[in-house]
Amino acid sequence: MKKKIHIILLLAIVAAGVRLGLIFYQRHQDNARLVKKEGPPLNPDYYVNIKKLYPYDLKSAKQLTRQPVWVKVGYFYPFYPYDIAAHHTDFSREAGKLLPLHKLEIKDVVSSVSPKTGGLQVLAVFKDGGRFYATPIGNDSGGDFKFYSDDMFFIEDPHQLYKHWPAEIWQAIDQHQVKAGMNELQADFSIGIGLLDSGSGSIDKTLNYPNGGKPITISFRDGKAAEIRPGPAS
Numbered sequence: 001m002k003k004k005i006h007i008i009l010l011l012a013i014v015a016a017g018v019r020l021g022l023i024f025y026q027r028h029q030d031n032a033r034l035v036k037k038e039g040p041p042l043n044p045d046y047y048v049n050i051k052k053l054y055p056y057d058l059k060s061a062k063q064l065t066r067q068p069v070w071v072k073v074g075y076f077y078p079f080y081p082y083d084i085a086a087h088h089t090d091f092s093r094e095a096g097k098l099l100p101l102h103k104l105e106i107k108d109v110v111s112s113v114s115p116k117t118g119g120l121q122v123l124a125v126f127k128d129g130g131r132f133y134a135t136p137i138g139n140d141s142g143g144d145f146k147f148y149s150d151d152m153f154f155i156e157d158p159h160q161l162y163k164h165w166p167a168e169i170w171q172a173i174d175q176h177q178v179k180a181g182m183n184e185l186q187a188d189f190s191i192g193i194g195l196l197d198s199g200s201g202s203i204d205k206t207l208n209y210p211n212g213g214k215p216i217t218i219s220f221r222d223g224k225a226a227e228i229r230p231g232p233a234s
Contacts, residue, residue, distance in 0.1 A: 044164050045185060052150040061137065061147060064106040064124055069153035074100025074192035075212045077152055079135040082125055089123060089134045091115050097212065098135060100176060100192050101158060107132070111140050122147065158189065178218060182225045187218055194218065208232060 055061035071077070077098045081090040089112045098104075108125040112134070120140035126133055138147035154161065159170060165186065172179050173190045187194065187209070194207030203223070208231045209216045215231030 048161050051155055055147045057145050061109045064109060067155055069104050069106060069155055070158055071098045071102040072152055072154060077135055079133040082132040082134040084132045095133055101189055178228055180225050183223055187225060191216060
């Protein structure tokens with residue numbers, strides 16, 4: 001009887017071991033299938049923490065003078081001649097558009113009446129090529145300020161924020177050139193914002209870049225620039 005009991009217990013232990021082994025094997029198989037189903041690793045660009053100043057009045061906006069800034073969107077924001085002695089912005093003639101990732105040293109933040117709207121505009125004053133200029137960064141409606149400077153400028157060096165990008169990509173960006181393999185953000189940093197071509201999809205898309213009067217069309221495949229060609233004349 002004791003032998004029968006021992007045999008039964010031994011069989012039960014063996015069966016339990018087999019069962020436990022099957023459970024672990026099944027879990028391993030399930031985990032392997034989950035890994036296969038997972039997509040590619042997330043783009044490290046998504047983890048970049050971009051600091052903002054959140055100005056709320058003229059005094060707080062002067063934080064822009066404490067460090068260099070870099071233009072986020074090139075060929076979009078206008079700037080005007082500024083007379084530093086007279087504290088006057090010449091809105092009658094646009095001096096140009098801020099270049100992509102143009103590094104600026106903001107000297108002052110001032111307000112001036114806009115001849116177009118009659119309201120007060122807040123402007124960042126900077127020096128470039130020995131001359132002073134001012135670019136609008138917000139509006140003042142009777143003390144109700146609305147700023148868009150956080151959308152205009154990086155307050156940290158983008159070369160450090162995106163230091164995971166290869167050196168050859170940064171070299172092309174600094175020269176305002178685009179090359180095959182660039183992603184959309186890298187192309188934006190190089191030649192400004194592109195306009196989505198009609199018929200483009202969400203993954204494979206074609207963008208037309210005005211590029212400061214030298215239009216370029218880029219077709220992206222799987223998020224990378226696959227075809228670069230002259231764009232349509234505006």
